[in-house]
Amino acid sequence: MRPFVQYPLRAALGHGNRRTLSSLRELGGERVSVVRSSSTEFGANIQKPCSSSGHRCRVLSSNHYQMLLGRSETTIPQFSRLIHVTKAVDQEGGIPVEDEGKKLVGKQYECIHADLVADGDVGLITLDRPKALNALSHALMVEVVDALQTFDASTQVGAIVLTGKGKAFAAGADIKEMKDKTMVDAYASRFVGHWNAVTAIRKPIIAAVNGYALGGGCELAMLCDIILAGERAQFGQPELNLGTIPGIGGTQRLIREVGKSRAMEMILTGKNFMGAQEAAQRGLACRVIPAMFSL
Structure with a gap:
């Protein structure tokens, strides 16, 4: 699987935007991973596949991410995390479908x-x-x-x-x-x-x-x-x-x-x-x- 580049959703991650991670993980049957980022970590992580089990990834745009955000007890700090969504494309064989x-x-x-x-x-x-x-x-x-x-x-x-x-x-x-x-x-x-x-x-x-x-x-x-x-x-x-x-x-x-x-x-x-x-x-x-x- 080719490397997948993660893109930071800087505009979307505001202190006023709240949603529990468990709620995010339930979106559309997909799994949401939250990765802490710093200048060194981001530089090291962008060349790694976002999944090692035959999953494909997509990045939520800021508009889509803001639409998904609601109110809950958990705050996602501004600029501190990257959100990406992974979805199994073939649960049995783990073979990615054509993009x-x-x-x-x-x-x-x-x-x-x-x-x-x-x-x-x-x-x-x-x-x-x-x-x-x-x-x-x-x-x-x-x-x-x-x-x-x-x-x-x-x-x-x-x-x-x-x-x-x-x-x-x-x-x-x-x-x-x-x-x-x-x-x-x-x-x-x-x-x-x-x-x-x-x-x-x-x-x-x-x-x-x-x-x-x-x-x-x-x-x-x-x-x-x-x-x-x-x-x-x-x-x-x-x-x-x-x-x-x-x-x-x-x-x-x-x-x-x-x-x-x-x-x-x-x-x-x-x-x-x-x-x-x-x-x-x-x-x-x-x-x-x-x-x-x-x-």
Whole structure:
């Protein structure tokens, strides 16, 4: 069994979060191990398998962990422990089943590519409609959600990277597909529902923006947990030029990320796109990396 890297749930382990270990161990028939960590212990333990008996492991994300926490008599001290969950996959033979993430290797999608990188610890999703600047069609979003959910169910994948092929991350929704649809049609076809499904993914999603992230493309990037901006990245909300408005929470999220005045300028003019450096300075992006960065 390959080594499993434990990730600390620092944000989740607060003094106000309480639950008995016996209660945690009963979750879904799974066993919960609590491992004390220090700088030396963590460095020594991360290369060890989390189980020696044919069990597979998964790490609770901070959101999932907070959801599980309740009130009881036992306090879990902040920053002092790591939580991981082990589950027997074959009680009789002790043989691990195929990891969910591996099911995507070689799977044929029409609008995206999905693969495992970094020795299988990272799921990589690449939007692959370069001639359409990776316009976010209904079919593309269905495939993105399918890949995200598969990686999310993986016991091996710890993070997911979302990027675009060519000179755009995504230049917006597929206008040709939407031109004859009303908002009622969009909701009836689950077009909006597929976008909301992105926010339900428990593992961290990193948007690697390597070009235009406009309209729905900018909104998709903001649905991710972290944005890394290539030197040529351009963020914008030009929907006004088409007689519409951002429909996937762009008006709310952009204001929270860059401030009201700058966000309103971008939304109400449909112009004045934000470059990579400004995005990093204002906090929309985490940092700027070389345009030809390697994933």
